[in-house]
Amino acid sequence: MRAARLIKMVLLLQSRPSMTAAELASELEVSERTVTRDAQALSEAGVPVYADRGRIGGYRLIGGYRTRLTGLARGEAEALFLSGVPGALREMGLEDAASAARLKVSAALLPSLRDASRTAAQRFHLDAPNWFREPTTPELLPAVAEAVWDDRRITARYRRGEDLVERELEPYGLVLKAGVWYLCARVSGQGAFRVYRIDRFAAVGAGGERFERSADFDLPAFWGERAEEFARSLLRAEVVVRLSEEGVRRLPHVVDPRAAREALARAGVLEGAGAGAGEWVRVTLPVESEEVAHEQLSALGAEVEVLAPASLRERFAVGAARLAGLYGV
Numbered sequence: 001m002r003a004a005r006l007i008k009m010v011l012l013l014q015s016r017p018s019m020t021a022a023e024l025a026s027e028l029e030v031s032e033r034t035v036t037r038d039a040q041a042l043s044e045a046g047v048p049v050y051a052d053r054g055r056i057g058g059y060r061l062i063g064g065y066r067t068r069l070t071g072l073a074r075g076e077a078e079a080l081f082l083s084g085v086p087g088a089l090r091e092m093g094l095e096d097a098a099s100a101a102r103l104k105v106s107a108a109l110l111p112s113l114r115d116a117s118r119t120a121a122q123r124f125h126l127d128a129p130n131w132f133r134e135p136t137t138p139e140l141l142p143a144v145a146e147a148v149w150d151d152r153r154i155t156a157r158y159r160r161g162e163d164l165v166e167r168e169l170e171p172y173g174l175v176l177k178a179g180v181w182y183l184c185a186r187v188s189g190q191g192a193f194r195v196y197r198i199d200r201f202a203a204v205g206a207g208g209e210r211f212e213r214s215a216d217f218d219l220p221a222f223w224g225e226r227a228e229e230f231a232r233s234l235l236r237a238e239v240v241v242r243l244s245e246e247g248v249r250r251l252p253h254v255v256d257p258r259a260a261r262e263a264l265a266r267a268g269v270l271e272g273a274g275a276g277a278g279e280w281v282r283v284t285l286p287v288e289s290e291e292v293a294h295e296q297l298s299a300l301g302a303e304v305e306v307l308a309p310a311s312l313r314e315r316f317a318v319g320a321a322r323l324a325g326l327y328g329v
Helices: 002-015 021-028 032-044 074-082 086-091 095-108 116-121 141-150 219-234 245-254 257-265 290-303 310-326
Strands: 049-052 058-061 154-160 163-177 180-187 193-197 201-205 237-243 270-273 279-287 304-308
Touching: 002 021, 002 032, 002 058, 021 032, 021 058, 032 049, 141 154, 141 163, 141 180, 141 201, 163 193, 163 219, 180 219, 193 219, 237 245, 237 290, 245 257, 245 279, 245 290, 257 279, 279 290, 290 304, 290 310, 304 310
Parallel strands: none
Antiparallel strands: 049 058, 154 163, 154 201, 163 180, 180 193, 237 279, 237 304, 270 279
């Protein structure tokens, strides 16, 4: 374990001009005293680690020292080649750069590990788009991706309803969700971050001035919060239903899972037997609309009874009557 930590310490110092003991301790998850001992051990082993004293001092490598990537285990090498998503890289226009990087890493590996890219590819494949959806690559994605990498402002015209809106944006990050590309950005001069679908961009003027990224911005955390807010914003209506025990089990599989779990947690006490054997439970469920609720809850068949609104109950009654007529019941 210490050997892995020493290697990580060398790589950290190799990637930055200088690091304080506190910074190294935070990265390595050890105490500053351990950092001091590790630096001494590296120096005794011939790695030129130099410690600058004083308030703004720190550790650095001298003499342009570089280490080779010969310390990777097979599992580490294979994991490295899993870190790229070939389809996404190709759509962003980064396929050539990624291929060159993989070749360089392969050349630096020990001969016994140079098949890691092939073995990893045979054991893991990411297919991002949803089923039954033809994946399309937004024409403007490469230009947006280049601006994201370079921290350059873009002037974007995008479709908002029937209108075209133009904004100067600071593009912070890209997200690929179920085959759809999104840009997380903020309007220049404003503090709020927003999400834009790339396929709704009509034009992108890239190559503007660079912007200073906010050090507090966390793309995964921002996307997680915004995705949850979006999912909740869709649930603008409510229905009241009775569910059998089987209906309770299957409900999270036909509606929004989180909404189903929360609704079941608030459900009323079990009522008497319904149309079939067993006990039924009364649930108030948030839904996107009456039409969507009808489509989703129909998948539960006789395991659900709609109590309200009356118009949705009528939809189910009409549908049940049609089915009875088709099957001669």
